[in-house]
Amino acid sequence: MRIKNLIKCTVPKTNKEHYLTSITALNIPSDEGTGDWHFYDAFYETADFVPKKYVAGIDTLSTNEILGDNGVYDAYSVLVETGLQPITDNVYAADHYRAVADMVFDLVRKVSTQRELNMLIILDDWLTEPEEKERLFSLTDQFRGVLTKKEYQRLESWKTSNWKG
Template identity: 35%
Template sequence: MQSRFVIPKLSDGCYLGGMAALNLPSPEGTGDWHLEQTFFRPRDRLSRSFISGKGCCTDTTGIFGLEEIYDCTDILNSVGILYEAAPVYAATHSRAIVDMVLDAVMRCESPNFVVLDDWMPFESSKKKVSSLLERAHKHLKSDELQALFLWEAKQVSS
């Protein structure tokens, strides 16, 4: 399968994030993997967090730097996703989720569209998300922190 969409050249400090990152295969068994929908269909525009990082709409580099960002070029090659220039970086699934949740709360929007169980089937993966979010607490305003706590409370598996 060859992609129609070509990932544009990413600036320094930018990476595939959000659903783009969550739809790349991971060795941990996390994620969603809707490659067809994400990378192989024509698109008019990219989602807010498709490309994340320094200077992008979704940017948590002030909190985490490039932690949990990896070179995904080999994965893109293995599944036939085209890109303009290598290397291409992506957020790990944990970082992609954290970025989406923090981006929503910092825009005073609900992060409830992110359901942790949809992408993180293992407790160890969920703990990584929790650990990253805990580190972000000191960077959030009180109302943002409350929104984050409400989201976290809804993520408790039944």
């Protein structure tokens, strides 16, 4: 497929440690059919608006020491296929499972109430199938060793509230 008029897109410098994540990565199309559906709002720029692009370890807490580069890939060709022309040649991004895991870790550490966490991350918005949730939970289970007891309880409660297997 050849795109004639690619739209310039400002993407922060990324690498396998500082990659697009959170809602930004969830808006990159996936062959699996997971994720969000607001690609235009997440990437297209106008003279009046440049969307926020979330980078792991900068805009969110880093999960690299826990998850390594699991789920981090070069999304450059996917962005080009959608009609964007990133300014850099490599655009590292989290796959949808890693993006949600990063969001969960960040918010479990930052929010003060279970209700707030449950309202901010509604898993059925992005991962609806039981096997998708299980794949995500295998990532979030790795956070146990670095979370406080209270944070881990918040994580487990969030998982329970999102499980409809």
